[in-house]
Amino acid sequence: MNYKELAKWAVQYALENGAQACRASLATGSSSEFEYRDTQLDKLQQAAENSLSITLHVNNRYGSYSTNRIDQRDLKQFIKKGIETTGYLAEDAARQLPDPARYYKGDGHDLGLVDEKFHSIAADDKLALAKAAVEEVYGSDPRIISVSGGFSDGESSSYLVDSNGFEGETKSTYYNLSASVSMKGKGDARPESYWYDVALQWDELQKSGVGKKALERTIRKLGQQKIKSGKYAMLVDNLNVRRILSPLVSAMYGAALQQKNSFLLDRLNTQIASARLTLTDDPHIPHAMGARWFDYEGVATVKRPVIEKGVLQTYFIDTYISRKMDIAPTISGPSILTFELGDKNFDQLTAAVKKGIWITGFNGGNSNSTTGDFSFGVEGFLIENGKVVKPVSEMNITGNLLTLWGGIAEIGNDPRLDASWRTPSILFDNVDFSGL
Amino acid sequence: MQRRQFFKTGGVALMGAALLPQILESCGAGSKEGLAAMLDHFGVSQSDLKKVLAVALEKGAGYADLFFEHSFDNYLSLRDGAVNRAYANVDYGVGVRVVMGDQTGYAYVENISLNEMINAARTASRIASGSAPGAPANLTERTFDNNYPVIAPWEDVSVKAKMPYVQKLNDRIFALDSRVSKVSASLNDATSFVLICNSEGVLCADYRPMAILSASCVMEQNGKIENAYDSYAQRKGFEFLTDDIVENIAQGAVKKTAIMFEAVKPKGGELPVVMAAGGSGILLHEAIGHAFEADFNRKNVSIFSDKLGKVVCNENINVVDDGTIDHDRGSLNVDDEGVEGQKTYIVTKGVLTSYLHDRISARHYGVAPTGNGRRQSFRFAPIPRMRITYMENGNMEEQDIIAAVKNGIYAENFTNGQVQIGAGDFTFFVKSGYLIENGKLTQPIKDVNIIGNGPKALADITMVGNNCKIDTGAWTCGKNGQGAPVAQGLPSVLVKKLTVGGES
Numbered sequence: 001m002n003y004k005e006l007a008k009w010a011v012q013y014a015l016e017n018g019a020q021a022c023r024a025s026l027a028t029g030s031s032s033e034f035e036y037r038d039t040q041l042d043k044l045q046q047a048a049e050n051s052l053s054i055t056l057h058v059n060n061r062y063g064s065y066s067t068n069r070i071d072q073r074d075l076k077q078f079i080k081k082g083i084e085t086t087g088y089l090a091e092d093a094a095r096q097l098p099d100p101a102r103y104y105k106g107d108g109h110d111l112g113l114v115d116e117k118f119h120s121i122a123a124d125d126k127l128a129l130a131k132a133a134v135e136e137v138y139g140s141d142p143r144i145i146s147v148s149g150g151f152s153d154g155e156s157s158s159y160l161v162d163s164n165g166f167e168g169e170t171k172s173t174y175y176n177l178s179a180s181v182s183m184k185g186k187g188d189a190r191p192e193s194y195w196y197d198v199a200l201q202w203d204e205l206q207k208s209g210v211g212k213k214a215l216e217r218t219i220r221k222l223g224q225q226k227i228k229s230g231k232y233a234m235l236v237d238n239l240n241v242r243r244i245l246s247p248l249v250s251a252m253y254g255a256a257l258q259q260k261n262s263f264l265l266d267r268l269n270t271q272i273a274s275a276r277l278t279l280t281d282d283p284h285i286p287h288a289m290g291a292r293w294f295d296y297e298g299v300a301t302v303k304r305p306v307i308e309k310g311v312l313q314t315y316f317i318d319t320y321i322s323r324k325m326d327i328a329p330t331i332s333g334p335s336i337l338t339f340e341l342g343d344k345n346f347d348q349l350t351a352a353v354k355k356g357i358w359i360t361g362f363n364g365g366n367s368n369s370t371t372g373d374f375s376f377g378v379e380g381f382l383i384e385n386g387k388v389v390k391p392v393s394e395m396n397i398t399g400n401l402l403t404l405w406g407g408i409a410e411i412g413n414d415p416r417l418d419a420s421w422r423t424p425s426i427l428f429d430n431v432d433f434s435g436l
Numbered sequence: 437m438q439r440r441q442f443f444k445t446g447g448v449a450l451m452g453a454a455l456l457p458q459i460l461e462s463c464g465a466g467s468k469e470g471l472a473a474m475l476d477h478f479g480v481s482q483s484d485l486k487k488v489l490a491v492a493l494e495k496g497a498g499y500a501d502l503f504f505e506h507s508f509d510n511y512l513s514l515r516d517g518a519v520n521r522a523y524a525n526v527d528y529g530v531g532v533r534v535v536m537g538d539q540t541g542y543a544y545v546e547n548i549s550l551n552e553m554i555n556a557a558r559t560a561s562r563i564a565s566g567s568a569p570g571a572p573a574n575l576t577e578r579t580f581d582n583n584y585p586v587i588a589p590w591e592d593v594s595v596k597a598k599m600p601y602v603q604k605l606n607d608r609i610f611a612l613d614s615r616v617s618k619v620s621a622s623l624n625d626a627t628s629f630v631l632i633c634n635s636e637g638v639l640c641a642d643y644r645p646m647a648i649l650s651a652s653c654v655m656e657q658n659g660k661i662e663n664a665y666d667s668y669a670q671r672k673g674f675e676f677l678t679d680d681i682v683e684n685i686a687q688g689a690v691k692k693t694a695i696m697f698e699a700v701k702p703k704g705g706e707l708p709v710v711m712a713a714g715g716s717g718i719l720l721h722e723a724i725g726h727a728f729e730a731d732f733n734r735k736n737v738s739i740f741s742d743k744l745g746k747v748v749c750n751e752n753i754n755v756v757d758d759g760t761i762d763h764d765r766g767s768l769n770v771d772d773e774g775v776e777g778q779k780t781y782i783v784t785k786g787v788l789t790s791y792l793h794d795r796i797s798a799r800h801y802g803v804a805p806t807g808n809g810r811r812q813s814f815r816f817a818p819i820p821r822m823r824i825t826y827m828e829n830g831n832m833e834e835q836d837i838i839a840a841v842k843n844g845i846y847a848e849n850f851t852n853g854q855v856q857i858g859a860g861d862f863t864f865f866v867k868s869g870y871l872i873e874n875g876k877l878t879q880p881i882k883d884v885n886i887i888g889n890g891p892k893a894l895a896d897i898t899m900v901g902n903n904c905k906i907d908t909g910a911w912t913c914g915k916n917g918q919g920a921p922v923a924q925g926l927p928s929v930l931v932k933k934l935t936v937g938g939e940s
Contacts, residue, residue, distance in 0.1 A: 037735070045542040046559050047815065063522035068529065068546045078526070088596045090518035145736050182737040182858050188891060190737050190858035224859070229705045229940050259515065259618050260654050260661055364722075364854035364863030365885040365937075370654065370661040373701065375885035375937035377854070377863035394861050396885045396937030398704060432940050434704030 001072065003028060003050070004169075007161050010054055010075060015163055018083045021057035021097050023162035023297075026050070026070075031154035032123070036130040038138060038146055044127075054079065058086040062095035094323035097164040097297070102329070104168060104294035104301070112287040113172035115201045118155050126151045129207055133179040136211030141219070143183045145190055149211060150178045166298035174198060175205045179214040185222055193217035198418050200287060220381075221360070224393035226435040227382060233356030233409065234397065234431040235349055235383065238416050240359055241423035247367040247374065248273075248401055249334065252306070252314070254321030256369060263372035263402065264312065272312045273405035276342070279307040281314075283335035290336040290420025301335050310406075337421045342411040346425050349412050351386040357395075357433060358383055365396070372401040378433075395435040404428055471577050474631045474641035478504045478530070482575050482639070484550050489572035489635045491557040492534045496566025499535040499795070500557070501634035501773055504548065505814040507626060508591065512598055514606050514621040519599045531814040534560040538734065538796055542817040573637035580776050583760055583767045584671035586645050590625040593674045598623055601677045605651050608686035613694060617661075618654035623647070623677075624910075630772070638774040646765065646921065647676040648910040653689040657697050664692035664849075664867065669765040669910040669921070692849055695868050699882035702871060704938030708844035709886065709931045710837055710872060714905040715850050717924025719931070720755060720825050721913070722853040722862035723890040724748075725924075728757075728782050728790075729808070729820040729915075730797030732857045739860035739890055740788065748788045749894045752830055755783035757792055759807055759823040761906065766824035766923035773809035773818050780806045794820045812918035819916060826925035830900025834928040837899045839875040845936055846870040846877055847886065860890040888934040901928035 001009065007026040014022040030048040034041065052075065053066035063086035067078050133149030157171040178196035185191045195213035197206040236244065248264075256262040264272060283301035285291055294300055297319055305313040314330050322329035350358065358381045365376030379393040412425035475481065485502060492500035511523040530553060531544040541563030543556035605621045628644040650667035666688030668681050711719055724740070732738035740748070759768040759777035768777040773795050782790050791797065794809030797820060810821035838846065846869050853864035866884050870877040906925035913922045 041539060041563065043540045043542065043817070044560075044563055045817070047544050049546055049815075062520065063524075065522075065524045067526040069526060082524070085522050085524070085595045088594070088599065089522055090520040092518065092520035095520075182735075185859070188739050188742060189860055190739060190741070192737060192856070192858040226935065231940055259620060260656070261618070261652075261663055265661070363856060363861055363887065364852065364865060366851050366865040366883075368662075368883045370663050371883075373883045375701075375865065375883055377861070377885050377887040377937075379859075379861070393859065394887050394889060394935060396704060396863075396887050396935060398701060398884060398937040398939060432704065432938070434935055434937050434940070436706060 004159050006070065006072070007052065007159055009072070010052060010079060011161055011163050013076065014054065014056055014079050014083065017080055018087070019056045019058050021163050023055045023097065023160070025053045025158055025160045027156065027158045029154060029156035031152065032126065033152040034127045034130045034150065036127070036134050036149045038134065041127065042148070054082065056082050056086050057095060057097070058083055060091040060093050061086050061089045062092055063089065094320055096319060096323060097162055098299050098319045100164050100166070102299045103166045104298060106168065108284065108293045111284065111291045111293070113200055113291060115173040117202050118173045121202055126153065129177050132208065133177060133211040136208065137181060137215040141215070145182045145184055147211065148180050152176045160298055162298060168294050168298055170292060172200060174200055175202055177205060177207065177210050179211040181214045181218040183218050183222065191218055191221050191224065193221060200289065221379070221391045224379060224391040226394045227392050228436050229434045231430050232433050233353050234428045235353060235356055235358040236426050236428070237346065237358065237360060238412065238414050238423050238425045240362060241426055242421055243362045243376065244401070244404065245421065245423060247369070248405060251369065251372070252316050253333065254315055254317040254325065257315060258321050258325050261369050263370055267312050268315060270312060271310050272402060273307055273310040274408035275309040276408045276411055277307050277310050277405060278340035280304070280338050281306050281334040281336065282338045285336055288336055289418060292335050295332045297332060299331060301331055304330070306334065306337065335420065339411060339415060339422065339424050341413045341415065341424055343413055344410060346412055346414050349410055349425055349427050350383055350388065352410065353383040353427065354385060356383045357381065357392060358388065367401060374399060374401055395433050398432050398434060404431065471639065471641050474629060477506065477629055478548055478631055480548065485575060485633050486572055487550065488532065488553045488557050489633070491554050492532055492561050493570035493572060493635055495561045495564040496568050496570060497534045497536040497561060497564035498570065499635055500572070501533050501632065503531045503772060503811070503814050504631040505529065505628060507628040507813070509626045510590065510624070512595060512602055512623045514602045514619070517606060519602050522595060527813060529814040531817070532556045532560045533817050534563050535796060536564040538800060539563050540796070540817050544814050570635065572635040575633055575639040576637050578638055578640040578774065580640070580769045583769055583777060584645060584763050586643070586673035588674035590627050590645060590673055597674070598677065601649070601682055605649065605682045605686055608682060609651060609653050609689055612686060612690045613655065615655040615657050615694070616653055616690070617656045619651060621651040623649050632770070632772070632774040634774055640770055640774050642769050645671050645673055647672055649677070649681060649685055650910060651685050651689045653693045655693045660697060662693055662696035664689060664696060666692060667910040668908050670763045670908065671765060671767055672763050692868060695880050696882050699868055699880035701884060702845060702881045702936060702938045704936055704940060706933050707936050708841050709934045709936065710841060710844065710846045711926055711929050711931065712846060712848040713834065713901060713903045713926060713928045715907040715909060716847060717826050717907060717926040718850050718853045718864045719893070720827060720926060721822060721922070721924045722855045722864055723888065723893045724755070725757070725822045725825045726855050726915070727857055727860065727890050728792050730791035730793045730801065731820050733791050734797045734800040738857050743788045744791065746788055747786050748783060748891065749786050749897055751786035753783055753786050753897065753900060754781060754828040755825070756780065756828065757782055757808070757822055757825045761824055764824050764906065764923050765908070765910065765921045766822070768807065768823060771807045771809045772811045775805045775807045775809060778807045792820045792822060794818055810920050812920060816918050819918070821915065821920045822913060822922050824906060824923040824925070826904060826906055827900065827927060827929070829902045829904045829927050832899050832901050834901045834903055837901055837928055837930050838872055838877060840899065840930065841872045842874060844872040845881065846872050855890065861887060862890055863887045885937040886934050888931070893931055893934060896932040897929050898932050899930040903927050
């Protein structure tokens with residue numbers, strides 16, 4: 001029995017043994033990893049895996065179960081046990097499979113997420129990339145303590161089928177090349193930085209320069225120091241915007257709203273951010289990280305505005321939350337988030353700052369999901385009169401996410417294209433920094 | 437990809453509040469005792485193990501080990517007053533590791549057959565390139581003290597028997613405070629069967645239980661909404677569930693949420709910080725614990741790489757990383773490379789006396805491994821990890837420590853922390869605490885991050901209380917993409933100066 005047949009069989013078997021509805025997902029994947037450190041291979045790893053996840057609807061009750069023991073004999077016992085367990089739970093009539101009218105119908109173009117060459121790339125060529133990333137810089141500066149280069153790749157596929165008639169498959173491949181450099185700093189400090197490139201296709205992976213970039217990023221942060229507390233403009237580079245966007249997006253999820261655990265409760269169609277912010281969920285960009293035709297329920301993804309000129313346009317509502325809150329469903333979560341871009345590149349944004357801090361990394365911190373208050377550790381560079389002056393670290397930023405996103409001064413024109421959240425660099429006004 | 441990026445930022449983090457989607461009931465787990473039963477459980481014989489180890493050493497590597505694991509995670513969840521969701525996960529497989537000096541080859545399979553294991557061993561063996569094959573020693577069973585004997589194994593307990601405790605937790609929280617508007621509660625029990633053998637002849641087994649009961653509570657007052665979370669975790673069977681722990685969690689969640697309405701954000705900047713006894717051990721975990729993990733030190737990339745044998749703090753301070761506390765979440769009878777669970781002094785009278793070792797780093801430094809070689813599952817090669825990290829008692833009363841501070845912060849509840857190993861900058865997020873004004877706790881505070889530098893913060897601990905408490909929350913430590921259950925503790929201490937987030 002192949003995997004698709006096995007998943008279909010599992011749904012059928014559940015229906016025959018007491019479930020009224022069922023969804024099964026069979027995931028398979030393989031991966032490899034090579035790490036080269038200084039002058040030798042440090043680690044190699046290879047693996048392949050499979051697992052079956054099944055959700056069971058039994059007499060208005062709901063449970064979900066997963067296992068990597070996908071032998072049919074084991075699965076029979078597993079599914080029966082799952083049905084028995086589900087039967088003990090309290091009823092929850094909101095648990096239903098989606099309305100089939102909302103399913104993806106299988107008519108979309110190929111999203112180009114799979115590299116047909118995946119299996120023909122030799123292990124030696126992969127290792128050679130990790131080694132070359134190290135050799136680009138190892139020994140080139142007496143302050144270097146250690147250099148690591150890593151290559152990892154993988155392919156994965158997931159087949160989704162349910163008893164309401166949905167059937168769909170997603171497949172993708174990825175390649176990742178990274179380097180990190182550790183250097184002798186002031187006193188006992190050994191500052192470290194990194195760089196990486198990631199691609200869905202082997203031919204699109206940047207195969208050189210990653211080591212050099214990691215070294216540059218480490219050298220520029222040597223001599224980091226804490227500076228005076230106060231209000232500064234904050235320029236967050238495109239690599240790091242995700243950290244402050246993430247709690248804003250989390251607050252749009254139905255599960256948080258239904259539990260009153262969101263500072264965006266009752267804020268639909270209201271101004272939650274600066275009019276400079278327009279954010280779109282754009283799921284069908286070819287060859288893009290995060291592209292997909294349907295979500296975990298099989299519901300078709302569509303392009304949809306999330307925030308338009310600062311006004312919140314949607315919550316992320318799946319079938320369950322929709323029934324639970326008695327509101328229309330949207331989609332369980334965003335696929336690819338794109339920003340309406342400004343007209344300045346990163347250097348032009350920097351030049352516009354009189355007194356500010358450019359954030360190059362976050363260090364811990366958290367935010368309060370019901371109030372939007374946040375406090376994060378940061379490192380970066382002081383900017384004065386449009387010039388990067390010195391590296392700073394060991395500082396915190398503290399505030400409220402609504403105030404922060406309400407205070408956007410400029411949005412850059414430099415979105416990350418190698419991530420599902422295509423964040424550009426963003427300049428914020430008046431952020432509280434704590435330091436000396 | 438995420439894993440890789442996470443690693444490359446040098447990030448190691450500790451998550452308290454994060455509820456990992458853990459989890460049901462076993463489907464025929466077999467006996468929990470005895471090596472023969474465990475070999476039987478995985479359907480392998482000692483001669484199979486030796487064959488696989490021999491293949492692993494075929495290319496001349498010096499060491500190889502096999503880690504078999506079968507784990508059952510059950511998760512029961514309550515929302516809106518009803519226990520209406522169950523989740524369970526079963527995971528099964530074996531990891532083959534081959535070590536050549538500091539170098540590691542690793543492969544794992546989910547289908548435990550001799551053929552598949554031999555293929556995995558062949559893959560992992562490629563880390564070595566010699567021609568003279570090594571020979572595995574004869575396997576001898578090792579047994580260890582049991583730090584977590586189980587009375588009622590989770591695999592014998594039905595969901596029906598567990599549900600009333602989760603329900604009671606919900607009902608108690610609502611009963612305790614009329615401002616409560618939402619409660620989410622969950623019970624997570626997990627059971628792992630582990631079998632380990634290596635080319636040096638070690639053969640051992642462990643049966644690892646884990647239980648977490650937790651609740652998150654939302655309250656509303658005058659149009660404001662706040663929430664907080666409390667949890668209790670132990671390595672126990674069904675006997676873990678008692679009315680007492682339900683009551684403690686209910687009270688903890690309500691108290692932590694209620695204080696949020698009174699709390700404000702403090703003014704930020706450098707301030708003296710008194711760490712309350714218990715969860716404050718997060719300071720040790722982040723400020724020094726990770727930086728003492730010997731993989732970072734043998735690679736020379738930790739800020740403490742040159743500090744072994746040197747004074748790192750006040751001479752009255754002792755810091756321990758312990759795997760032997762009865763039923764504690766961080767305890768281990770045996771680590772994930774077959775080394776006995778033990779108590780390790782990492783700071784003795786102010787001197788850094790030991791790093792936390794796995795086999796690779798122990799060999800590198802020429803010392804005995806300390807039982808810190810841990811992994812998230814058979815999918816990962818082991819690396820040095822903390823267990824239960826705490827500071828031994830000093831001789832001060834907490835009130836005298838607070839009385840010594842004119843203007844500072846008292847940090848009491850925490851959600852998460854992080855550290856940069858090389859730079860030494862570490863952080864922890866204070867969910868709630870108090871201002872200290874003229875030697876007294878005054879205004880409650882909330883939601884601030886505190887940042888410091890490991891060696892400086894350690895040297896800045898000037899007072900140590902006599903009230904050490906090991907926190908029993910469900911802490912999970914993340915490193916190189918691997919999660920591991922840990923615990924930490926601290927007596928009340930004064931850190932002379934840390935940077936507190938806040939308004940300017």
